[in-house]
Amino acid sequence: MCVKCLIIAAGRGSRLQHKCDSKPLVPVLGKPIVERVIRSAVRAGIDDFYVVTGYNGAKVCKFLNTLAGQCRINITPITNEEWDKGNGLSVLKAKRYLNENFILMMGDHLVDSGLLNSLRRQQLPEGEVMLAVDRNMDNPLIDMTDATKVKIKDGKVVSIGKDLKTFNGFDTGIFLCSPQIFQGIAESVSKHGDSSLSGGLRCLGEKGKVNVFDIKGRFWIDVDDSVALKKAEKALLSDLRSKQNDGPISRYLNRPVSVRISRYLAKFPITPNQISFISFLLSIFAAGLFITGGYQALLTGGILAQFASIIDGCDGEIARLKFQESAFGGWFDAVLDRYADAFLLFGLTWHDYFKDGNPASLFVGFMAIIGSFMVSYTADKYDALMYSRLKSGIRIGRDVRVFLIFLGALLNQSFWTLLFIAVLMNTETVRRVYICRTDE
């Protein structure tokens, strides 16, 4: 299993130069492209990097140095003064560092870390290379005119180039290489005067040494110009919306809005934990409005609560977008959510009780609070015991709870809202106990 990775980040990227004077540092949703590439590889288990820089190399090197410290990885910068010639030369510069199999990536191709993890575990025949190929001929993320095409026959790449007339795959720019790749490029330079990586592959391909790794629909994109940059950002954002354990309100109402907010927030140095805390404060404020009394305060509070619930999605989104996920962050968010839920329901109970002084409000409000809590409390162990069944069921979670509070405020029905939440949440808890028990 290979643990080294060579990244080519030497080009000028003239088509993106208006964004940043160094292509590897062009920000995609607040993070430089090359940082995204490296962090994806880190996630896939790689910790030893060799990055070839060229145009504006000193600036890129300085950035990589900081990144290496942050990620606790090894990054060896390699300089290519001939960055304006074929990209095969950049690969050749790394020859003396790499005497074993390695992953080769382009510094401007974003890629799914699952794909990398799978590629680095492939068995590579001695002295050959393996190219990750996208066989989806309709992939909307590919710029058809600029993409490098490949022709595959019997699991081998038989021809490669931008101008192939017939082809059945796209070169993703991601490889698992043996050091033989260096001979391939050297041969291409000396025989054909072609210093491109594709030229080197062509030489190896003629000898049947270029194997195919089918990416099977996993994400990759070549961020070459502004259009591709927009596509890349859109793809990253839409990936956020597919969070598996979202409840129904979250999926169809909150998430589409929160993703748009996250896209905006990603530009600023705000942390996920700060976002969690802001959402919490908004909920407390909403609860305070409930306590104030009167329909207007109730309605404003309800809207604010729903807004806080939407913002509450942004912490996780920003964390995923900026590679800032942490065990503490998830836990902190959950703790604040429980407080926020309880305060909202307590505010609503107070509102209802002091409207007409019916003691039943206190009891129903209490049952709504305890029931909501129990649904969250049982979730952890319930998930572990019942994971497979849960997947197919509907999750009744925080998104539903806050939405019901919002609806109740809108309709000025605090008592019935509390009663409904109390019944729903406690029934769900009992149902979970029943299912876990019968499954034992």
Added chain:
Amino acid sequence: MCVKCLIIAAGRGSRLQHKCDSKPLVPVLGKPIVERVIRSAVRAGIDDFYVVTGYNGAKVCKFLNTLAGQCRINITPITNEEWDKGNGLSVLKAKRYLNENFILMMGDHLVDSGLLNSLRRQQLPEGEVMLAVDRNMDNPLIDMTDATKVKIKDGKVVSIGKDLKTFNGFDTGIFLCSPQIFQGIAESVSKHGDSSLSGGLRCLGEKGKVNVFDIKGRFWIDVDDSVALKKAEKALLSDLRSKQNDGPISRYLNRPVSVRISRYLAKFPITPNQISFISFLLSIFAAGLFITGGYQALLTGGILAQFASIIDGCDGEIARLKFQESAFGGWFDAVLDRYADAFLLFGLTWHDYFKDGNPASLFVGFMAIIGSFMVSYTADKYDALMYSRLKSGIRIGRDVRVFLIFLGALLNQSFWTLLFIAVLMNTETVRRVYICRTDE
């Protein structure tokens, strides 16, 4: 690593005959001795048993048959008609079943499953045996006159017998055997006319083939008469009191009482989950008394709540005593505890509010409920993140909470009790967040 186990359960056990007409079936805290022996071995990873029965064998076999089904293990019964002669003959009856290394145990010796697990992983030299030896010469669980003594020299047993004048260890009746044990016993019978297991060991010992396994203070006891039976029950109960994550009130107040109750309850076919539910109902009833109002109801409720908290310890104790522990049981208990806590605090809040109609009671009561809940909610993830630190700290848990409610009821100070719980529990939650954060 050996996976087979031979158990000798052929004797009459005349000194315990007043308890049961078959010694292996004499109940120890509600479970027959031989069942405890087998379940300890199952816990140590053994699943293939050979049990030699003799006196009243048909009854024992019937019991074993049922047990095999319950534990999903294999139990092969072996009959020894000569059960009134030396116990070596019982071992010999198993000869044709055991052609590989096996654990040999006595059907009336209770033993720690950790000890068994460690013994079965020992490297046994070809053709030898290994005896688990207790080198604690002051072990109060040993009947000095009746015990089999051993003399150890250079890690080997050099002499063995009940009447040794000088000795430095006790035979626990637990062995890791190669099939060579059968030759040893056969030799003892033919040479010395001695059909005891000790005789067989003596023959092997003379050839330097009996190795020593030091049990290092782990639990074992030979349940031979009423005195030993009482000692065994006491040892099992005192083991319950050493539950590691008990809070202070639990350890010093609740546990000593609950263990006594469990000792009594163990005789009946009541399940741990039933006990959890009874404790829950008692708490709900206590909360109802709080709501009734007046000092007398408050005091009765407080005492009842504390009593329910004590009973709440019995479910886990009975589960451990009767080998009925389950993931669902622990979870079910935790879920009911959260409901019980919330109801008690809600009852106290109601009591306080309707005494003088001060709205601050509602807020303080709410904070007590949410704080208590948060302490439980944060515990799981907190434990995982902070396990090592937690061990050295004091746990503020349910035992403390309910005891404070009891004290508050006794002193007729519902408001200050709620306030104290609210401050204590929410502070503890914030402290946990702080610790987890700085530890990141």
